[in-house]
Amino acid sequence: MDGLLFDTENIYWEVGQRLLAPRGRSFCSRLQQRMMGRIGVAALQEMVDFHELDDDPHDLLAESDEIYSDLLGAGPPAMPGMPELIDALIAGGIPFGVATSSRGRFANRILRAQPWFDSLSFLLTGDDVREGKPHPEMYLAAAAKLEIEASRMLVLEDSGNGSAAGVAAGAVVIAVPSPHTRTHEFPGVHAIADSLSDPVIHRLLAAE
Numbered sequence: 699m700d701g702l703l704f705d706t707e708n709i710y711w712e713v714g715q716r717l718l719a720p721r722g723r724s725f726c727s728r729l730q731q732r733m734m735g736r737i738g739v740a741a742l743q744e745m746v747d748f749h750e751l752d753d754d755p756h757d758l759l760a761e762s763d764e765i766y767s768d769l770l771g772a773g774p775p776a777m778p779g780m781p782e783l784i785d786a787l788i789a790g791g792i793p794f795g796v797a798t799s800s801r802g803r804f805a806n807r808i809l810r811a812q813p814w815f816d817s818l819s820f821l822l823t824g825d826d827v828r829e830g831k832p833h834p835e836m837y838l839a840a841a842a843k844l845e846i847e848a849s850r851m852l853v854l855e856d857s858g859n860g861s862a863a864g865v866a867a868g869a870v871v872i873a874v875p876s877p878h879t880r881t882h883e884f885p886g887v888h889a890i891a892d893s894l895s896d897p898v899i900h901r902l903l904a905a906e
């Protein structure tokens with residue numbers, strides 16, 4: 699969801715900067731890559747380990763949530779091609795859902811404001827799984843929600859960790875890197891798309 703459907707990565711970057719600046723540290727691409735796909739406390743533990751902080755990751759998570767909630771405001775803008783992709787899924791009668799490592803209250807806050815929210819077949823958030831990406835649990839759960847084998851499921855992901863989770867689950871994965879994830883590696887993916895408007899995505903959907 700983040701960085702794929704909605705342009706939230708700049709918000710997360712600002713959250714990281716605001717968390718670390720008072721501690722004499724800075725947020726960077728390497729840390730962001732380590733945190734992507736991790737769930738809640740596990741994501742902040744990556745920050746603690748990376749910068750050798752003395753903070754409890756639970757306290758950092760609470761502080762992070764407060765900053766993120768303030769910055770989120772009325773909601774993030776859609777990524778290029780997102781509205782057209784959703785329209786194509788609905789018009790084609792193709793079941794689709796959202797599997798995000800974001801915390802449930804934030805995912806719901808963003809998604810329930812969308813006119814297509816009721817068209818979702820499922821919503822899985824970081825609150826629904828024990829293991830974050832790159833572990834395949836999220837996408838195995840998504841396949842179970844759709845009542846199909848993971849090998850028949852198309853996964854769109856913007857990050858290396860997320861793509862690795864989809865590949866490990868056995869899904870067909872298309873990486874759609876955002877400006878923040880273009881340097882990530884995407885081994886095992888079916889293709890790397892320029893955006894959600896990329897013909898490779900729509901060809902696969904048409905084949906369904």
